[in-house]
Amino acid sequence: MNNSLKGLSDNEVIESRQRYGTNFIKEAEPLSFWQHFLEGFQDPMIKILCVISVIMLIMYYFGYSDWYEPVGTIIAVILVNFVTAKTGTDNDKAYKNLKDSQKKDTAKIIRNGKLNEIVVDDIVVGDIILLQNGDKILADGILVDGKISVDNSSLNGEAEECKKTAAPEGYELIKEITGDTFVDKHSLFRNSVVINGEGYMEVRAVGEKTMAGKMAEDMKEKEPDSPLQVKLSKLAHQISNFGYVGSIVIALAYLAHYIVLAGGISAYLNNDLGTILVGIVNAIAIAITIIVCAVPEGLPLVIALVLMQNTGKLYKANVLVRKAIGIETAGSLNILFSDKTGTITKGKLEVVKVLDGNGNNIELDKTGYVLKNLYKSIANNSASEFDANGNVIGGNMTDKALLNFINNNEYQKNKLNVINKQEFNSTNKFSQISYMENGQLITEYKGAPEVLLAHAKKYMTNDGKILPLNLDKLNAKIDVLANNAMRVLCFGYSKQPLKENIINDDTIITSLVAIRDDVRPEAKDAIKEVQNAGIQVVMITGDRKETAVAIAKDAGLYCEQNSDIALTSKELNNMSDNEIKQILPKLKVIARALPTDKSRMVKICQSVNLVVGMTGDGTNDAPALKAADVGFAMGSGTDVAKEASKLVILDDNFNSIKNAIWYGRTLYNNILKFCKMQLTINVAAVIVSAICPFIGIEAPLKVTHLLWINLCMDALASLMFAGEPALRKYMKAKPRKRDENIVSKEMATQIGVMGVWLTLISILWFKLPFVATFFNTENEFYTGFFCMFVFAFMVNAFNVRTKSLNVFEHIKENPAFIKIWSLIMIIQIVLVSIGGIVGEIFSCTSFNLSGWIMVTLFALTMYPVDMIRKLLFNK
Structure with missing residues (x-):
């Protein structure tokens, strides 16, 4: 120990802490379960369900609906927000457990003339810290004695060593971040690592006043909506417009129908007030049914359940999910900015x-x-x-x-x-x-x-x-x-x-x-696969341009024959945002990068509607990780970087980033499969509910039937699709645009064709005289129709799994599908057979075996019809 350095006394430590604060960098408090729950009401689909609930409550108050109809919708809203909140709090808990499992850093401090070891949070301004080889620097300060070399890569991404010497008397600590900040000969910064030599540092800044603390301040901007949130918002807007406009048109059509039956407007108005009101109420009730049919009430629940289930899968693949929506966002990436050191390269010479x-x-x-x-x-x-x-x-x-x-x-x-x-x-x-x-x-x-x-x-x-x-x-x-x-x-x-x-x-x-610092062998393959997925990968590093380009070539990122572009930070800052947008598709390397360059590039890409990913491990990466649509923090990185990210790559491996993208694309495809299944039955339910009363078929589907299909059954169906395997072909598809419609032209064709067919067999069910002969009573006949509608829904679940004619393709890779599918069918059979209060709520009664045969035959027609559609329309 240097005997000339006495350090602070106990009283001076107290005075310093009171004057300059502690060395603790405050992290964002995780949302509570209740906060996550309330946040769920911002979902556009949930807002629509809330509107439906209010309308149903009003109808119930005036005696025009049953209590279980609004209650069912309210339960749906609560259930969705509960699952979403649980997923959010579970992810926060997993991250907290990861942090708690890591021991707090300690420093060797001289106080009262003696060398002591204290935890990072107890360091104060004025402390003298002994720095030796391998020590992590835990505050900002000046080297006052000795010679050391440090690695600043956690701050500036630069893997090269930086030599430090004792500062002259009166030397001031650098307070602003510039390109030369971290190569200053006397200043030392939090999160750097001593790689050679021995010396003593006088602490000049602690906590949020350190460079690391200032970088953390840049993360307070609001995060952009994820691509899935944008798409769902757009879908909700389209569906709500369809439902609201359709319900008004249908309601007016029914009123016109009643007027025509009465012999004209005058004749209709000459009826007693009760008759007129009954007609209006019936028209409104049908309109409500149309809205319930149009809105896929189960979709928010499905997404919440699928995200929750895939969180666990990704953890097994070395990806800790900080925010569940980040999974799907990873699959939507158009461009990925990747740190070099420790991500593309091994992080050591x-x-x-x-x-x-x-x-x-x-x-x-x-x-x-x-x-x-x-x-x-x-x-x-x-x-x-x-x-x-x-x-x-x-x-x-x-x-x-x-x-x-x-x-x-x-x-x-x-x-x-x-x-x-x-x-x-x-x-x-x-x-x-x-x-x-x-x-x-x-x-x-x-x-x-x-x-x-x-x-x-x-x-x-x-x-x-x-x-x-x-x-x-x-x-x-x-x-x-x-x-x-x-x-x-x-x-x-x-x-x-x-x-x-x-x-x-x-x-x-x-x-x-x-x-x-060689390229990871597995990173080369992963980069190639990510590029084949149509995602532009840009390496952004603190290295000099020549070194960065050489590494990028070796990693398969840069090719001169393709006119790829590499820029330094200086060259980048000499260009306007519009000039950067022009060369962006060819940009592959940014060298000598500053933290501000990373955030700027993320914002420029988002301004041209690209979905942006950012990987990093250092404090310098945190602002860009926060600003990006999805930030991938490295497991060995700083806490600030992890706090800013949506996903944490536990093994620091680019291959795991690729897997996160692959899982994200798989998750989105599985959501699309579910949407095809649910929207098909919703389209059919809307058309059936709108047409049937005009052709003498009264209320073939009750609101409770629709809620049962759209909520309870969908919750189980979501688990069927959540387990669908990740297919290699998903990594060969082009990236999706941030604001593209969830319902593509091909998907709309499938929904339209199968929805119309289900409508047709529904009408045939009521209009073909022989069908009714398989049932003993009218109640059995209507119950049979409800079961046929559900069975057709479940047969179509196989159709939407694959574009192949073989609907059992890859079924062994998702054993839960058959199990859950069978469970749903059993529940439906039990539901209509038990009678009592359940039978009253669902207007159901049991029927004989011949009726079940007829239900099954009608439902099975969904398969050959979709097979014909695939042959005609699939590419």
Whole structure:
């Protein structure tokens, strides 16, 4: 410990905390169950259900409807909001458990002249913190003693080390975020990590006044509506207009019908007031039925249940869902901005190539003089070492990469008694050691190629021969490696004594090593699959442009032949928003990026109606994660980034991002399947309810029938479709527009054809005389129709599963489908058979086996008719 640094006293700590506050960065409080519940009333479908409930309550008050009709709708609203609220609170709880499972960071603080360890929240302005290799910096401050190197990647995305030296007296901490903020030689910032050296920091800012805290402030803007919310709002508007306009037209038509039957307007008005009112009330009652038929009351519940079920599936795939709507949004992406370090790349330097002094690749699984000398040089000429547990500690990122390359066994095997040593420094650009080997003094060098090659004339081959260097050939090879984002180190030896700051002229080159933060192998495949899904992937990084482009090429993101574009932050900021919009489709890389660049790009993309995704792990990514339609935070990232995101990628793997997109697309397709099934029966119910009274068929479907189909049965049906498998073809479809209709032309055709057919067989049920002969009473006959309508609905569930003629396609991948389908059928049979209060509510009675046969035969016609439709209309 530096004895000249006494730190704060206990009283000074109290005074500092009172004056400058604590080091706690306040996070957004999760919504309570009740808040989630109330938020559900903002859903457009829920608003329509509330309007229907009010109308039904008024009708009940005046004695024109039964109590269970408005109660059923109110229960539906409560049930939907309950499931939505439970999903939201469960997701919040899962995230809280993830955070609670992580131990709070601690810092080594000098107080009262003694070194203590305290938790991050207890740090105050004025504290002196001892920083050593591997320590996370937990506040903003100034280095007052020592020399260290830090990794600022959690703040600026830059993986390179930044050297820090003690600040002169009176030096002020940087307070504004600019492109040069994090490379300042004396300032240190919260969430950076010490990667080399030792020093003491004086804390100058804590909590929300740190750079990390200020970045968190940028996340308070309102989040955009998700694509699904936009589409549902549009659908709700269309359905409500259809229902309201249709009900008014039908109600007026019925009034006209009553007037015609009465012999004209005058004759109708000459009736007693009771007769006139009965006609008006009947017309209104039919109008209410039309509205109930038109609105898919079960759709909000289905979406809530499907989202809830897929939350669990994604967790098993290493994706923690912070906000359930983020699942579907991931599947709707048009463009994805991806952080480089730790997402596309592995997030750490690794040895990727070893060459001899002639530029030839050395096979790493074969022994020879090159690897033998390289292992020896790395084991001894390094500031890093292996600890007792076999972990690499100390040194900079390059030294750690080299030690990880040779592993602990080779390290121990090649350790020598080093006589003299000079550490690497940025002026000399090399380090050197000397030792005795077989009675011969050897000096080993490790450093920048241009430095060693300036003094070397020979190299060692893999079989131990010493040959002249071909500098032109070797430099050309080094240029190729550098253009592929590889950092090249050169190794050599001399038989002369070590001379400080000097490389001996008899140096022989033994090897060159290429090091890189390499692209994750699985990320390449995942990026390709995401691009094949029509999603533009843009890498946004703090790296220099040349390095970023090289990594992007390796990852399959950038291709010069396609006229792809890479920009630096400076180039980007010299362009207007309109200019960026023009080149946006070709933009693949943004280098030297600032946090403001990321947020700006998200907003520009949203302004041209693109659904935008953003991945990141650092505090610097948080504003863009928040502003994006869906933010993917990395599990190893900062809490601020996770708070800002909708999805957390627990394994930091781009492949998991791809899976989230795939699940999102699957979820949307499964919602569409359900919509096809429900809207088909709703269309049929509207037409049947509108036409039948005109042709002498009185109220074939009760409001309770429609609520039963649209709510109770739909809740179970949603579980059937929630388990539908994720198919590879979903990742080959083009992305959907944010505001496109849920009901596409193809979907409308299926709904229209099958809805009209169901209407036709409904009319035939009542108009074909032989049908009634299978039932003993009129009540049985109407009950049979209700069952036929439901059975047809359930047969159509198979039709909407697939565009294939084989409706059992992939059924084994969703075993719950048959189980739940069978359960719904059993419930329907039991419902109409038990009588009592249930029979009264649903106007049902039991009937014989011959009636059930007729119900089944009518319902089964849904399959061949849809098969014909598929043959005629499917592409």
